[in-house]
Amino acid sequence: MGYEYVIFILAIFFFIYLIAIWSLHFLSLIYGKYKFHKKPKVKIEQEKLPGVSIIKPLMGVDDNLKDNLETFFVMDYPLYELLFCVQDVNDPAINVVKSLIEQYSHIDAKLFCGGKVVGINPKINNMEQGYQVAKYDLMLISDAGIQMAKDTLYDMVSLMTDKVGLVHQMPFTCDRPNFSGALEKVYFGTCHCRMYLFINLIGINCVTGMSCLMRKAVLDSLGGLQKFGNYIAEDYFLAQAFLDNKWIIQLSHQPAIQNAATYSVPIWQKRMIRWCKLRLKLNIMSWLEPMQECFMLGLCTCWTVNVLFGWNSLVFFLFHVLCWLISDYTLLKITQNGKLPFSKLDYVLSWLYRESICYYLFVKAASNPTVRWRDGKYRLKWGGLAEEIIDDSRPSVPKSHGTSSTLIVSNKSINNKIKKPSTSHKRTSSYSVNMKSSPTTNSNSYNSDIENSSSIPLLSQISPTHSNTQINKNLLNTSTSSNSRLNRVTMHQHHHSISNPMTNNNNYPSPPMVLDKEQQSSSILIDMNEQETKLN
Numbered sequence: 001m002g003y004e005y006v007i008f009i010l011a012i013f014f015f016i017y018l019i020a021i022w023s024l025h026f027l028s029l030i031y032g033k034y035k036f037h038k039k040p041k042v043k044i045e046q047e048k049l050p051g052v053s054i055i056k057p058l059m060g061v062d063d064n065l066k067d068n069l070e071t072f073f074v075m076d077y078p079l080y081e082l083l084f085c086v087q088d089v090n091d092p093a094i095n096v097v098k099s100l101i102e103q104y105s106h107i108d109a110k111l112f113c114g115g116k117v118v119g120i121n122p123k124i125n126n127m128e129q130g131y132q133v134a135k136y137d138l139m140l141i142s143d144a145g146i147q148m149a150k151d152t153l154y155d156m157v158s159l160m161t162d163k164v165g166l167v168h169q170m171p172f173t174c175d176r177p178n179f180s181g182a183l184e185k186v187y188f189g190t191c192h193c194r195m196y197l198f199i200n201l202i203g204i205n206c207v208t209g210m211s212c213l214m215r216k217a218v219l220d221s222l223g224g225l226q227k228f229g230n231y232i233a234e235d236y237f238l239a240q241a242f243l244d245n246k247w248i249i250q251l252s253h254q255p256a257i258q259n260a261a262t263y264s265v266p267i268w269q270k271r272m273i274r275w276c277k278l279r280l281k282l283n284i285m286s287w288l289e290p291m292q293e294c295f296m297l298g299l300c301t302c303w304t305v306n307v308l309f310g311w312n313s314l315v316f317f318l319f320h321v322l323c324w325l326i327s328d329y330t331l332l333k334i335t336q337n338g339k340l341p342f343s344k345l346d347y348v349l350s351w352l353y354r355e356s357i358c359y360y361l362f363v364k365a366a367s368n369p370t371v372r373w374r375d376g377k378y379r380l381k382w383g384g385l386a387e388e389i390i391d392d393s394r395p396s397v398p399k400s401h402g403t404s405s406t407l408i409v410s411n412k413s414i415n416n417k418i419k420k421p422s423t424s425h426k427r428t429s430s431y432s433v434n435m436k437s438s439p440t441t442n443s444n445s446y447n448s449d450i451e452n453s454s455s456i457p458l459l460s461q462i463s464p465t466h467s468n469t470q471i472n473k474n475l476l477n478t479s480t481s482s483n484s485r486l487n488r489v490t491m492h493q494h495h496h497s498i499s500n501p502m503t504n505n506n507n508y509p510s511p512p513m514v515l516d517k518e519q520q521s522s523s524i525l526i527d528m529n530e531q532e533t534k535l536n
């Protein structure tokens with residue numbers, strides 16, 4: 001009698017679990033239908049739109065990089081700046097960015113090179129230079145492989161209402177051929193999408209940082225990007241800090257279109273394992289992830305329905321899988337909002353593959369807390385903090401960390417590496433070379449370099465709160481702004497005063513950036529007008 005009682009209780013428990021997960025399906029379908037691909041409710045006049053500083057951390061080049069970056073130069077948005085950040089002075093991405101900056105000379109764009117060490121997260125270190133000069137109240141962090149639709153930024157800004165502090169895009173993919181292209185789309189449009197929508201709907205943080213618009217003043221008040229430099233899942237902690245400070249987080253109507261040219265099943269697997277490792281260390285609920293997968297739920301509950309209702313377990317299991325497959329297809333179609341680039345058979349095959357392989361990926365992730373991300377290797381600790389594992393086989397001073405030795409060389413070598421611009425001279429474009437102060441470097445020589453350059457109009461736009469290095473202060477003191485640039489600055493301040501709630505309710509003062517002496521760096525902005533002189 002006692003045994004039967006236990007079986008009955010278990011059966012009831014699993015039945016509730018079945019209902020809960022299926023409710024999650026329906027809720028995410030409804031939320032996806034309600035949310036995705038909707039036009040913004042209110043139309044904001046162009047002149048009332050606030051300026052946006054867009055930070056693009058870049059590392060390496062693939063066949064799609066130029067096309068992806070180009071989408072940021074042709075957006076339907078009136079006021080924005082592009083801040084490209086490249087860690088390595090030898091990175092071929094420099095030439096890609098440079099050619100785009102030359103091609104779109106009317107777009108306000110800058111390139112920073114060398115990064116700045118503020119923690120172990122290489123993406124944060126890479127972005128720090130761009131962050132420090134970002135001049136607008138809104139800041140978009142956008143990963144290298146993201147393709148922007150013309151109206152995506154407008155959509156995100158339109159969601160940035162009074163109480164909203166951060167707007168993020170749900171990861172999705174562009175249309176790509178082959179099994180791996182279908183697999184990625186199926187994963188991001190089904191399992192990932194379902195959980196992402198549901199977790200957002202219930203107000204739990206699951207922001208993925210590949211495309212995130214945020215109020216810069218709030219981030220400043222939280223301690224800046226550097227505050228999150230010791231996490232690899234910086235996106236999660238950054239979003240959590242916004243939530244903790246009572247800011248609302250909004251999901252964009254448009255999913256983020258990832259369009260990296262290099263993709264394959266092993267690359268996808270490695271990325272899924274890395275992401276899962278991050279989640280396992282930062283949220284205990286993630287250990288239950290396999291329990292919300294189709295086959296596991298089916299297996300756990302097929303005997304339940306047999307116990308409770310006398311239904312055939314196998315028939316129930318197959319019916320459950322079929323319903324799941326159809327429900328996922330519906331969600332994928334909602335997310336895609338158009339024709340899928342593969343057949344239904346391709347969908348079924350990639351779906352079956354993903355649903356079967358997820359347990360293996362989970363075990364791989366759970367069995368080793370060390371993550372490899374690009375050039376780096378990191379040990380994840382409980383709670384999300386990470387420490388870098390320095391590999392003896394790698395050069396003792398990794399380039400990506402903007403070490404003094406790299407930077408001393410990089411000043412000269414970067415000038416040689418940046419190809420000489422052709423004939424056109426651009427006013428709004430500049431390249432910035434980061435040079436970390438070191439005992440062997442002479443900051444006066446940097447000053448004289450800069451004073452000789454005509455980058456002053458650009459620097460005049462940098463808010464004094466952000467120019468934390470002596471060299472920038474010197475530049476500000478000696479600056480004489482060109483009229484055209486001043487007009488532009490005045491214009492954007494005007495925009496903010498009209499449309500940005502932050503200016504009306506600015507309770508979030510930017511604290512002074514306190515950087516380690518060792519971490520302080522000096523920036524040299526090379527104006528395109530001066531390029532020829534400097535490069536010769």
Ligand SMILES: CCCCCCCC/C=C\CCCCCCCC(=O)N[C@@H](CO[C@@H]1OC[C@@H](O)[C@H](O)[C@H]1O)[C@H](O)/C=C/CCCCCCCCCCCCC
Pocket residue numbers: 123143192195196199204205206207208209210232233234235236275276278279283285286287288289291292
């Ligand atoms: C009985 C059933 C229990 C179910 C339990 C469900 C558990 C949750 C399942 C799935 C979670 C899906 C989460 C989707 C988003 C995660 C994507 C992700 O892993 N992103 C990480 C990596 O992003 C890159 O990281 C480096 C950065 O520089 C790049 O720019 C990024 O793109 C990201 O770091 C982590 C994000 C946070 C994810 C938080 C997940 C919280 C899960 C708790 C859910 C609890 C809800 C319970 C529902 C029943």
Ligand SMILES: O=c1ccn([C@@H]2O[C@H](COP(=O)(O)OP(=O)(O)O)[C@@H](O)[C@H]2O)c(=O)[nH]1
Pocket residue numbers: 056057058059087122123126142143144145210271373374375376400
């Ligand atoms: O050492 C690094 C690793 C990554 N990134 C940037 O961080 C973003 C996300 O990197 P990736 O696509 O590798 O991360 P994932 O989305 O796979 O987590 C991209 O813009 C990269 O250029 C970087 O600047 N330095």
